[in-house]
Amino acid sequence: MYTPVTFASVTFAIVGSGTAAKIHATALMHTDYAELVAVFDSDTARxxxxxxxxxxxxxxTKPLRVVSSWQALLEDERIEVLCLCTPSGLHATQAAEALLHGKHVLVEKPLALNPADCDHVIAAAEKSGKICSVVSQLRFSPAIEAVKQAVHMGCFGRLVCGEVSMPYHRDRSYYENSPWRGTWAMDGGGALMNQGIHGVDILLHWMGRAESVGAFCRTLAHPIETEDTAVAVVSFAGGAVGTILAATSPLPGYRRRLALYGTEGSVLLEEDCIVCWDLDAPAPDLPSGNQGGHRNPAAISAAGHQRHMEDMVLAVRTGTPVMLDAKEGKRAVELIYSVYQSAQTGQIIKI
Structure with a gap:
């Protein structure tokens, strides 16, 4: 178990310098008791x-230090937390190494590309006693949490079905400008692993343990190795079922829709905004959310990431558990990995 050792500001370094790194930097600038002090990229010029x-x-602000090497970053005792904003295929190795070198880690989704590599990171966190948190910013949305609380209170009656529909659009340049995207080796999948994982995480958060899945994955619009269109049907413990649509193939791209249906009521969200609340419990009075990246990933709000940073700062300073640790981050990877197994074999996969 991690024991907090400081009540001063927590020092952060960002690993990577792409779109996700910019969002992390913006979030850190608005987080109390967080100080972004350094950046590292394998391309020093970047x-x-x-x-x-x-x-x-x-x-x-103070200028960011540009760290010359990965090893120098690991050995820099002035840095407490690393934000890993690198290609997904590097996450597991980098997270485990950082943890074992005494760093806390905030990993951009996914934690790893497969359940075995997730276990490797989990073991490193347990051995080191350091914190490993996984980015899933929708978890911090007040609307998402309101639905979770309604589930906990029994407002839905028996859960019967959940839906994630994410017909996003990514243009050709999205893949051409970052050739690791859409590859099995570095992205671990396509639309589902890269974009759809957020909705998958919320489906699991609301509905509990997935038991089995059947799926179809297709590459229909982009010249990539992995899928740009995926559909899956999930069976959950307790008997409920769920459907998942994740795509980057359609034009123009629409907002993600999340729905949860029960015998005594249902709700529908668009991104993290409640659009239908048909429960006996009063509808929460919440501000409009802003998590949309359905057409442009650079349009994703940093608000959810800021809550991640606040969560990490609190954990480092006080020992409070993070919202989404490595074990919790594994759940979405495990389901998505099973989706790919089903699509490749034509079989229903038990999870």
Whole structure:
């Protein structure tokens, strides 16, 4: 178990310098008791450009240090937390190494590309006693939490069905500008593992343990190895079923829809905004959410990531458990991995 050792500001470094890194930097700038001090990228020129742009946008802050190597980053005792914003295929190895070198880690989704690699990270966290948290920013949405509380209170009656529909659009340049995307070796999948994992995580958060899955995956619009269109049907413990649609193939791209149906009521969300609340419990009075990246990943709000940063800071300073640790982060990977197994074999896969 991690024992907190500081009540000062928590120091962060970002690993990577792409779109996700920019969102992490923005979130950290708005997080109390968090200090972004360094950036590392295997391409030093990219890291320097990231640091220069950060300083230009935040002139009142200290310049970011550009760390020269991965090993130097691990050995830098001034850095407490690493935000891993690297290609997905690097997450498991980097997270485990960082944990065993005494760093806390916040990993962009997915934690790893398969359940076995997730277990490797979990073991490193347990051995090191350090914190490993996985990004799933919708977990911090007040609307998502309101639905979870309604489930806990029995407002739905018996859960019968859940839905995730994510007909996003990504243009050709999205894959061409980052060739690791859409590859099995570095992305671990396509639309489902990269984009759809957020909705899958919420489906599991609301409905509990998945027992089996049947699926179809297709590559219909993009010249990539992995799927750009996936459909799955999931059987949950307790008898409920769920459906998953994840795609980057359609035009123009629509917002993610999340629905939960029960014998005594149902709800429907668009991204993290409640659009239908048909329960006996009063509808929560919540501000409009803003998690949309259905057409452009750069349009994703940093608000959910900020809550992740606040969650990590609280855990480092006080020992409070993080919302989404490595064990919890494994659940979505395990289901998605089983979806791919089903699509490849034509069989129903038990999880």
């Amino acid at each position: 890291a320097q450009a990231f640091a220069d742009n950060f300083q230009k946008e935040n002139p009142a």
